[in-house]
Amino acid sequence: MGLEISGYSGLVLEKLVSINAKIGDLVIIRYNGSEYSGILMPRAQIGSDSNHIVIKLSSGYNIGIKLSSSSEVALLKRGKRKKKTVADKPPEINSNLPNVSILSTGGTIASKVDYQTGAVNPALSAQDFYDTVPELRVHADVKAKVLMSALSENIHPTDWTRIAKAVASEIRKGTDGIVIAHGTDTMAFTSAALSFALQNLPVPVALVGSQRSSDRPSSDSAMNLIRATDLVGRIDAAEVMVVMHGETDDSFAYAHRGTRVRKSHTSRRDAFQSPNFYPLFKITSSNFEEISLPLLRRDSKRKLKMKASFEDRVGMIRTHPGIKASLIESLIESDYKGIVIEGSGLGHVPQVLQSAIKRAIDSEIIVAMTSQCISGRVDMNVYRTGVELLEMGVLPCEDMLTETALVKLMWALANFKNIQDVRTMMLTPLVGEISMRSEMAQYTRIGREKE
Numbered sequence: 001m002g003l004e005i006s007g008y009s010g011l012v013l014e015k016l017v018s019i020n021a022k023i024g025d026l027v028i029i030r031y032n033g034s035e036y037s038g039i040l041m042p043r044a045q046i047g048s049d050s051n052h053i054v055i056k057l058s059s060g061y062n063i064g065i066k067l068s069s070s071s072e073v074a075l076l077k078r079g080k081r082k083k084k085t086v087a088d089k090p091p092e093i094n095s096n097l098p099n100v101s102i103l104s105t106g107g108t109i110a111s112k113v114d115y116q117t118g119a120v121n122p123a124l125s126a127q128d129f130y131d132t133v134p135e136l137r138v139h140a141d142v143k144a145k146v147l148m149s150a151l152s153e154n155i156h157p158t159d160w161t162r163i164a165k166a167v168a169s170e171i172r173k174g175t176d177g178i179v180i181a182h183g184t185d186t187m188a189f190t191s192a193a194l195s196f197a198l199q200n201l202p203v204p205v206a207l208v209g210s211q212r213s214s215d216r217p218s219s220d221s222a223m224n225l226i227r228a229t230d231l232v233g234r235i236d237a238a239e240v241m242v243v244m245h246g247e248t249d250d251s252f253a254y255a256h257r258g259t260r261v262r263k264s265h266t267s268r269r270d271a272f273q274s275p276n277f278y279p280l281f282k283i284t285s286s287n288f289e290e291i292s293l294p295l296l297r298r299d300s301k302r303k304l305k306m307k308a309s310f311e312d313r314v315g316m317i318r319t320h321p322g323i324k325a326s327l328i329e330s331l332i333e334s335d336y337k338g339i340v341i342e343g344s345g346l347g348h349v350p351q352v353l354q355s356a357i358k359r360a361i362d363s364e365i366i367v368a369m370t371s372q373c374i375s376g377r378v379d380m381n382v383y384r385t386g387v388e389l390l391e392m393g394v395l396p397c398e399d400m401l402t403e404t405a406l407v408k409l410m411w412a413l414a415n416f417k418n419i420q421d422v423r424t425m426m427l428t429p430l431v432g433e434i435s436m437r438s439e440m441a442q443y444t445r446i447g448r449e450k451e
Helices: 010-018 126-132 134-138 157-172 187-197 221-234 326-333 351-362 384-392 402-415 419-427 440-444
Strands: 026-031 034-040 052-056 062-066 072-077 099-104 111-114 119-122 141-146 177-181 205-208 240-245 253-257 281-283 288-290 314-318 338-343 366-371
Touching: 010 052, 026 052, 034 062, 099 157, 099 221, 134 221, 157 177, 157 187, 177 221, 187 205, 187 240, 187 402, 205 221, 221 240, 221 253, 221 281, 221 288, 314 326, 314 402, 326 351, 338 402, 351 366, 351 384, 366 402, 366 419, 402 419
Parallel strands: 099 141, 099 177, 177 205, 205 240, 314 338, 338 366
Antiparallel strands: 026 034, 026 072, 034 052, 052 062, 111 119, 240 253, 253 281, 281 288
């Protein structure tokens, strides 16, 4: 990569040009009596700062160093340049392996590292995935497709529809299973959306992500991708799942039900858990252990039922001391169709909200209640405040996760026009999002496997 597209400018660019450095070269930086050596990396073209240089240390981590006019940058070794050759024919895949479709939506896992330059680029083809994780060749015959390249926080309900349609297309082609590469931040929302949109699945669908990028020594990309590919290619189950590390080590992964999973830590590799529930499978390099009963078993003759529309005029409010009724009033004035309230305890809100909630329900806005508590379930019949909300028409969402309740309400409003049908759907277990009862063991070992 030439420096003209490297993201450098000003002082740093002048110093790099003076030594004829290129991205991927090994350089040494001396300033204030300190020395740092590493591979010269491109830098993001964000902001106007022209004084920072980025290098990849031998540890695999990147650092940025602020240079001054007295700082010295020297070239230690030229990076190896890839020769442009006709692409070699990829090795043949074992015909006995399962056919797995990988659909990429973006995120850390859907990337490959150029180890000549240290740059991280999107994986655009099956060959890219094979290059990034060569072990995939012995696990499945992969067909890859890039649907989008989006940061997961930018995923919109219309993207859920797009992903669902792409999954349906792969199922019609006869794939043995589908892996969806997705950013971790909103993966639980997408997994819930696909669970409602893709009912009566004949084959498994697994969303997979990575907490650590592919250029970091502690990356979880490869293991997560391999375990997800193994799962959808071989497991006797057919539902939407999320596959991620089961603990911080690389020993096993969990497959969580798509409507019962939450990202519970910002950075740990075992960030995903199943509050109020158990994972469905524990996946090791040699074995699948069934922990919870799946909704459906694999059956290629089963006909997929797809309802992939979502109403995005649904809001989510978390109650707190001092909350103002104007938050709900603003949703009413903005023509919202549904509101999910994450209440305290068994499903309570401050009294100051009650008149606004009643106005919303009288305006035919669906209002549903979940709990801020990690474990347990909504029970609005215990205290008078809860009973009053029930009498108004607030829907108790039992032990449904708040993010799942939000997605389900979006889905129900888009696919059922009669308001009473929407209310009925919200209270009816459809794809494992509601349990009939909560077990004590689910509280003592939240999201972990059964003893």
